[in-house]
Amino acid sequence: MGGSVPPLAVDIDGTLSRADSSIDGRVLDVLREWDAPVVVATGKALPYPVALCQYIGVPPRVVAENGGVGLAEDEITYHGDREAAQRVVDEYVEAGYGTGWGRVDLVNKWRETEVAVAREQPLGPLEELAARHGLHVVDTGFAYHVKSPGMNKGRALRDVAAALDYGLSAFVAVGDSQNDVEMLAEVGTGYAVGNADEAAKAAADAVLDAEYADGFLAAVERILDEA
Ligand SMILES: O=C(O)COP(=O)(O)O
Numbered sequence: 430m431g432g433s434v435p436p437l438a439v440d441i442d443g444t445l446s447r448a449d450s451s452i453d454g455r456v457l458d459v460l461r462e463w464d465a466p467v468v469v470a471t472g473k474a475l476p477y478p479v480a481l482c483q484y485i486g487v488p489p490r491v492v493a494e495n496g497g498v499g500l501a502e503d504e505i506t507y508h509g510d511r512e513a514a515q516r517v518v519d520e521y522v523e524a525g526y527g528t529g530w531g532r533v534d535l536v537n538k539w540r541e542t543e544v545a546v547a548r549e550q551p552l553g554p555l556e557e558l559a560a561r562h563g564l565h566v567v568d569t570g571f572a573y574h575v576k577s578p579g580m581n582k583g584r585a586l587r588d589v590a591a592a593l594d595y596g597l598s599a600f601v602a603v604g605d606s607q608n609d610v611e612m613l614a615e616v617g618t619g620y621a622v623g624n625a626d627e628a629a630k631a632a633a634d635a636v637l638d639a640e641y642a643d644g645f646l647a648a649v650e651r652i653l654d655e656a
């Protein structure tokens with residue numbers, strides 16, 4: 430110890446959560462008391478991380494929709510085309526598949542730059558339709574996200590970090606899946622929790638043995654030790 434605590438970018442699902450997707454309460458005060466900016470970087474639509482920040486008690490500094498939306502210091506940035514993603518999903522449904530969310534689709538209701546499909550749905554035809562429209566499908570381990578290429582958490586974190594007067598390399602990040610790859614690779618030090626997928630583990634500088642929120646808390650211990 431002795432140096433300063435670095436700004437932190439953290440994924441939600443699979444990283445701050447338990448295996449059942451509920452937030453592990455132990456992480457809340459760790460984030461509230463973090464002695465540098467905290468950016469919540471998620472595949473979820475903007476209201477979810479904004480609410481999380483609000484209830485943790487930190488300013489709303491957020492990457493949402495896998496990089497489609499960035500928010501910091503009263504500035505929102507958008508990268509992506511919800512209508513294009515919607516056309517892909519509409520064609521997918523017309524072809525006889527479904528989004529898998531039921532009649533009230535809270536997963537997509539507030540999305541502005543991409544559309545998500547439940548992982549129980551077949552991936553192949555979704556990828557085929559997305560490719561035909563020049564879009565990508567990212568598997569977060571919690572949903573398939575149809576999105577514009579080139580938009581990712583790393584790209585959006587760069588904008589959010591700049592708004593906070595930091596370079597991306599000053600940040601540490603913790604994540605668990607394919608949608609965290611660019612963020613983990615581009616920050617100063619990227620940590621993958623033990624339950625992370627192979628892509629996230631390969632992109633990270635360090636992989637924790639501990640899983641889910643236990644993995645996040647183990648990463649925090651290392652970050653604070655090295656600060
Ligand atoms: O919403 C998802 O599919 C994943 O969310 P996450 O990026 O917070 O893990």
Ligand SMILES: [Mg+2]
Pocket residue numbers: 440441442443444569604605606
């Ligand atoms: Mg995740």
